[in-house]
Amino acid sequence: MFRRYKKLLAICALLVVAYYVIYRRSPAMVSDDARTPPKTISMVFTGDIMAHRNITRSVFDEKTQTYDYNPIFRYVKSRLSSADFAIGNLECTVGSSPDADWVDGHFAMVVPPSFIEALRNAGFDVLVTANNHANDIGKAGIVKTSETLDEFGIRHTGAFVDGDARRRLSPLILEKDGFRIALLAFTRHVPSEFKMEPPTEMNYLEETTIRREVERAKNMNVDQIIAFVHWGKEFQEHPDYYRQKLWFKFFKELGVNIVIGSHPHVLQPMVWDKKDDSLVVYSLGNFLADMKYKIISLRGAAIFRLVLEKCADGKVSIKTADYDLTFIQKRMTENEETSYVILPIDDFENNASFFSDLKTKNDYLLRSASDLRRLMAAETKGIYESCRGNSRRGSLEFESQYLRMNSTAPPVRIYPSIYSENPEESIAP
Numbered sequence: 001m002f003r004r005y006k007k008l009l010a011i012c013a014l015l016v017v018a019y020y021v022i023y024r025r026s027p028a029m030v031s032d033d034a035r036t037p038p039k040t041i042s043m044v045f046t047g048d049i050m051a052h053r054n055i056t057r058s059v060f061d062e063k064t065q066t067y068d069y070n071p072i073f074r075y076v077k078s079r080l081s082s083a084d085f086a087i088g089n090l091e092c093t094v095g096s097s098p099d100a101d102w103v104d105g106h107f108a109m110v111v112p113p114s115f116i117e118a119l120r121n122a123g124f125d126v127l128v129t130a131n132n133h134a135n136d137i138g139k140a141g142i143v144k145t146s147e148t149l150d151e152f153g154i155r156h157t158g159a160f161v162d163g164d165a166r167r168r169l170s171p172l173i174l175e176k177d178g179f180r181i182a183l184l185a186f187t188r189h190v191p192s193e194f195k196m197e198p199p200t201e202m203n204y205l206e207e208t209t210i211r212r213e214v215e216r217a218k219n220m221n222v223d224q225i226i227a228f229v230h231w232g233k234e235f236q237e238h239p240d241y242y243r244q245k246l247w248f249k250f251f252k253e254l255g256v257n258i259v260i261g262s263h264p265h266v267l268q269p270m271v272w273d274k275k276d277d278s279l280v281v282y283s284l285g286n287f288l289a290d291m292k293y294k295i296i297s298l299r300g301a302a303i304f305r306l307v308l309e310k311c312a313d314g315k316v317s318i319k320t321a322d323y324d325l326t327f328i329q330k331r332m333t334e335n336e337e338t339s340y341v342i343l344p345i346d347d348f349e350n351n352a353s354f355f356s357d358l359k360t361k362n363d364y365l366l367r368s369a370s371d372l373r374r375l376m377a378a379e380t381k382g383i384y385e386s387c388r389g390n391s392r393r394g395s396l397e398f399e400s401q402y403l404r405m406n407s408t409a410p411p412v413r414i415y416p417s418i419y420s421e422n423p424e425e426s427i428a429p
Helices: 002-024 053-058 077-081 113-122 139-151 163-169 207-218 241-253 363-379 393-405
Strands: 039-049 085-090 126-128 155-157 172-176 179-187 224-230 258-262 270-273 278-281 286-288 300-310 316-332 338-344
Touching: 039 077, 039 179, 039 258, 053 338, 077 113, 085 224, 113 139, 126 179, 139 155, 155 172, 155 179, 179 207, 179 300, 207 224, 207 241, 241 258, 270 316, 286 300, 286 316, 286 338, 300 363, 316 363
Parallel strands: 039 085, 039 286, 085 126, 126 155, 179 224, 224 258, 258 278
Antiparallel strands: 039 300, 172 179, 270 278, 300 316, 316 338
């Protein structure tokens, strides 16, 4: 009897092994969905793109009477063009008087068409135009900016020439490799003197507008909705509870789990909550600007990189999220003319020879890097600087090393609440 049961158990064991080898391990028995690797789409985002008058003057060629902004972006071009979509906040308007800071009695950020061309050459695919400088020169500026962006093949959303354009461009649908991403742009900040002149329109950060635009996006069979929002307080390192955090909560309630922020002009924390797959970048800082105050951190920013993953069942989630720190280097040429260039900090913090002609060497870039990393290490959650990987230790080690090397250097106030006493005195080169 015992031998009979022993043989029966052996036969059962062989049948189990045979089933596993033949059926479970056979590619023919695996569903197509299980064999299909997830698809991915990559996006990079930058903060405020502002060509102040000094920047525009620095690229003007007297001989040709043209403006060439291309050299400003030469060191970040590869990082922008490496993504499927590069998206930034265009905080200026195209007009005929790019050398003017004041138009009709108020401050205006005006650029020539060649600035848009340079952004295209740098790798930008999309620019959002919902911000407090989009309407600096009125309806003519909205129209000219829209036409110029179209001319150079840069897609855009946020400010619109009329209602038809708004319905066509909001949400802006980004499609690639089976993905359909809806991009929405909103602004909380529009000065009272810059009222929109009909028929031009803009997406304001208000409940009715947000609900309407989000609902339109949901009805367009999209995989993911991303909101790019102009919000918060200027020059504040911490996100404002009422102006940013509550709005992010509202977006999440509507099903918008990814929000990218601009306007404060300084870098603010990023949070990726993997429990509900929600992500917010409160502020990416100044990608390009020349704010004439002695605040080094107005020259620091981040290029934020986001990769979404789409499984065979159609579910889309965040695969990776990281960032690169950047610094706006201002220097004097041999003819004592000012020039500007955006530097990836990880490429230039150890490249002392690049700064050999400056009295301050690379001190300001290193201080900015230390300040930015200290802030991000303390408050950013789930997202890390790409050159340091998934660890906070690298940021803290760098900070300690920098402070040891520069123990005699005066402390830098990261984000002071007041400007320089002399508003005409430029920030340190």
